[in-house]
Amino acid sequence: MLKFLKGVVGGSGTGVKDLPYNIGEPYASAWGSWVHYRGTSKDDGAPVSIFSLSGSNANDGHLVAGRNGVKRLRTVRHPNILSFLHSTEVEALDGSSAKVTIYMVTEPVMPLSEKIKELGLEGSQRDEYYAWGLHRIAKAVSFLNNDCKLVHGNVCMASVVVTQTLDWKLHAFDVLSEFDGNNEAATGPMLQYEWLIGSQYKPMELSKSDWAAIRNSPPWAIDSWGLGCLIYELFSGMKLSRTEELRNTASIPKSLLQDYQRLLSSTPSRRLNSSKLLDNSEYFQNKLVETIHFMEILNLKDSVEKDTFFRKLPNLADQLPREIVVKKLLPLLASALEFGSATAPALTALLKMGSWLSTEEYGLKVLPTIVKLFASNDRAIRVGLLQHIDQYGEALSSQTVDEQVYPHVANGFSDTSAFLRELTLKSMLVLAPKLSQRTISGSLLKFLSKLQVDEEPAIRTNTTILLGNIASYLNEGTRKRVLINAFTVRALRDTFSPARGAGIMALCATSSYYDATEIATRILPNIVVLTIDLDSIIFFLLATTGDTTGVATGISSIPGNASLLGWAMSSLTMKGKPSEQNTLTSSSTSAPIASSISNTSSVTDDANLTPVRVSSRSDLTDLADHPPSPTSTDGWGELENGTHGEHDGDKDGWDDIEPLEEAKPSAALANIQAAQKRPVSLPKTQADPAPKSTSKPSTAKASRAVDEDDPWGAIAAPVPKSSSKSMNLKSSADDDLWASIAAPPPTTGPKPLSGRGRGTKAAAPKLGAQRINRTSSGT
Numbered sequence: 001m002l003k004f005l006k007g008v009v010g011g012s013g014t015g016v017k018d019l020p021y022n023i024g025e026p027y028a029s030a031w032g033s034w035v036h037y038r039g040t041s042k043d044d045g046a047p048v049s050i051f052s053l054s055g056s057n058a059n060d061g062h063l064v065a066g067r068n069g070v071k072r073l074r075t076v077r078h079p080n081i082l083s084f085l086h087s088t089e090v091e092a093l094d095g096s097s098a099k100v101t102i103y104m105v106t107e108p109v110m111p112l113s114e115k116i117k118e119l120g121l122e123g124s125q126r127d128e129y130y131a132w133g134l135h136r137i138a139k140a141v142s143f144l145n146n147d148c149k150l151v152h153g154n155v156c157m158a159s160v161v162v163t164q165t166l167d168w169k170l171h172a173f174d175v176l177s178e179f180d181g182n183n184e185a186a187t188g189p190m191l192q193y194e195w196l197i198g199s200q201y202k203p204m205e206l207s208k209s210d211w212a213a214i215r216n217s218p219p220w221a222i223d224s225w226g227l228g229c230l231i232y233e234l235f236s237g238m239k240l241s242r243t244e245e246l247r248n249t250a251s252i253p254k255s256l257l258q259d260y261q262r263l264l265s266s267t268p269s270r271r272l273n274s275s276k277l278l279d280n281s282e283y284f285q286n287k288l289v290e291t292i293h294f295m296e297i298l299n300l301k302d303s304v305e306k307d308t309f310f311r312k313l314p315n316l317a318d319q320l321p322r323e324i325v326v327k328k329l330l331p332l333l334a335s336a337l338e339f340g341s342a343t344a345p346a347l348t349a350l351l352k353m354g355s356w357l358s359t360e361e362y363g364l365k366v367l368p369t370i371v372k373l374f375a376s377n378d379r380a381i382r383v384g385l386l387q388h389i390d391q392y393g394e395a396l397s398s399q400t401v402d403e404q405v406y407p408h409v410a411n412g413f414s415d416t417s418a419f420l421r422e423l424t425l426k427s428m429l430v431l432a433p434k435l436s437q438r439t440i441s442g443s444l445l446k447f448l449s450k451l452q453v454d455e456e457p458a459i460r461t462n463t464t465i466l467l468g469n470i471a472s473y474l475n476e477g478t479r480k481r482v483l484i485n486a487f488t489v490r491a492l493r494d495t496f497s498p499a500r501g502a503g504i505m506a507l508c509a510t511s512s513y514y515d516a517t518e519i520a521t522r523i524l525p526n527i528v529v530l531t532i533d534l535d536s537i538i539f540f541l542l543a544t545t546g547d548t549t550g551v552a553t554g555i556s557s558i559p560g561n562a563s564l565l566g567w568a569m570s571s572l573t574m575k576g577k578p579s580e581q582n583t584l585t586s587s588s589t590s591a592p593i594a595s596s597i598s599n600t601s602s603v604t605d606d607a608n609l610t611p612v613r614v615s616s617r618s619d620l621t622d623l624a625d626h627p628p629s630p631t632s633t634d635g636w637g638e639l640e641n642g643t644h645g646e647h648d649g650d651k652d653g654w655d656d657i658e659p660l661e662e663a664k665p666s667a668a669l670a671n672i673q674a675a676q677k678r679p680v681s682l683p684k685t686q687a688d689p690a691p692k693s694t695s696k697p698s699t700a701k702a703s704r705a706v707d708e709d710d711p712w713g714a715i716a717a718p719v720p721k722s723s724s725k726s727m728n729l730k731s732s733a734d735d736d737l738w739a740s741i742a743a744p745p746p747t748t749g750p751k752p753l754s755g756r757g758r759g760t761k762a763a764a765p766k767l768g769a770q771r772i773n774r775t776s777s778g779t
Helices: 061-075 112-119 123-147 211-216 221-236 243-247 254-263 274-280 287-296 303-317 322-338 346-354 359-365 367-373 379-387 389-395 398-414 418-434 437-451 457-469 476-493 497-509 516-532 534-545 667-676 697-707 729-735
Strands: 004-006 021-026 035-041 047-055 084-094 097-106 109-111 160-163 168-170 612-614 657-659
Touching (some): 021 047, 061 097, 109 112, 123 160, 123 168, 123 274, 221 274, 287 303, 303 346, 322 359, 322 367, 346 379, 346 389, 367 379, 367 398, 379 398, 379 418, 389 418, 398 418, 418 437, 437 457, 437 476, 476 497
Antiparallel strands (some): 021 035, 047 097, 109 160, 160 168
16 A cells, blocks of 8 residues: 655646656546646656546545556556656545545656647558557567466557657556466456446456456457457547447458457457467568567677668668657667667668757757767777768767867877778868867867878878868967968978869968968969979869869868868879778778869879979088978978988978889970979089088977977978078078078079079979989988
8 A cells, every 4th residue: 555645736837745746737638537647857857747546535446446557557567568657645635525646657658549640640651650559569468468467458549658759558557457267266356447447348258247258268368359449449540439339340451450350259269369469460560660670679680680771771761750760760779879789871870860850859869879979989980970970060069079079080180091081181171160279279280280291192182171171260370370381381392283283272262361471472482383383283273163074072161261172082082103092991881072183184193293202311512501490299390301400401391302213204294394303403603601500409409399389380481581692592591491492583694593403504393392413312
């Protein structure tokens, strides 16, 4: 017997004293004398259902039966039986008499009749949903009859409720009793509260109170009849009012008709067992039932079955009732991904189902799962997340990206797979705007500095494009320090022509960030030399005019200042050196964001470009005494350029490059490359010896320490100072660190052009570097 508590029933929304739940509005229908209310928890506001049953005194027959129902529901647990949470009994004064009320709290549910009207399903989708619901109730009845030897006694539409995930669940256990057919000594009614059952739902033997016949019948006989009544009410759309109405089978599906008739057999022993109903009926063999059943036993499936299922699921979801997909399948799928039982292709299905949700629901049901998946060690999952980041990236909050997503994504920058590095790079177009300045300056730019010298040409190219696209999200100081260095010293001197073209586009797209002095002294000297670089010019023209036969731009740029910049290419489709053909064999099929540019006749194939390597020493005697350039330890100063003290006084890491191998040039570059390969020498008459530098090693160390906080400082070139001795090589090298790569200024005298490494006949400058005669070599 439950403990009696005296309390007062408050107004709507306040609930009952000592009941930790608030009582809301009632539903229009409920089983028996119970009243079904909406409710919420006082602790966290979680939704619940509250059932109340009132009587004039504690011995009221309805209350006695209600206590039986509460006790049974508390002790019987099954996935298809309503989940019990709490109960209490309150005695309150109602005028001069006392009123006793039982309150039972369960998971939030809704009467089946009202949910059907709300969903409004029709045709095959209605039949599939009904099949799935009947399948659930039949399993609950089978559990009670066959496993627990219990008789429910009143299975009908009123005894079925629907959860928030649209699962059908059985409740109304007031009549529930043990089946005592094996007890020969048993006498009297087996169902003590059978008087609560409506006469239209009683089989013949129960209407006659023939308990002997009932005890001689199988345990499922009464509830199988109830299942027949439920099927009739479900398909007819009307509440059963007389037993004779069960003979009207016009609304019953043909595939279910035979089983329906066997459930309602006049002979109790011949009635169909509910477990046999599940096994034999072809009515339950449909896409919805099979899909949900597969998801519920996912842990029992092997990897091949899972992979096949999840690849078909996105298309299958379109054919299923939309409400069931988002309320039932989506939570199952999210849970399977979180706990690792689902494979990577399931992510595609999750995002597709999530696209059918409202913004608020998407943030509650999909985003938490995605954020957790970023911590996964499964490479296929990581690839899938990065490939689809444009579908969910905008919904992520800045705090979530900065604190929970980026730390895991950043691991991809140093991954051994070029494909994953490239996807990580491209994901920054979506994530970078949500990062804090501290994360951008302290982490992202350091990774990008390394990617700009990556072994994969496409990654180097797209790194330049990314920097142009995120320039508006950098603060002014960072832009001043980073952009020109990255686009000129790195991009414009790359041996890969699309990378040089990307450098030109990036400079154009970010032109508003440079003042006239920077343009004249740091940008134009590097741009001018490219006027003889046919590959870079054609690449630039194709990209800016939108000719997709040469350049396929994939993601439209986000900043308004970078309207020209889209992904130039993908490493998956590159041609050329073996290192440029490296791809990742992934279980997830990927569609590259942009295609290769190498199929265009007007763009020279990158295989014809002369591969270069960077030497570690300089052999120019006139530069041997210059002070060392500061270097950085974060990736921008260690580009295999070998800064070695006195030999690198005027170098920025890019001026001492020699070919690693000779490749046959294309017809378009034959003349240019021939000129680039001519040896150059310094005219003796122009050599002006200079005293050795007196700088101490401590100066270089100090400079190195400063540059550790500035990954772009190691390659930065200061604005050249004006000098009256423009023809003096020594003075020029000291004042202008770009003298080693910049075209010499014209002279007005009768003498031939002079400058570092040039005689009376000037050789065509090689893009990005010059080959220099050396007295000693190093690597």
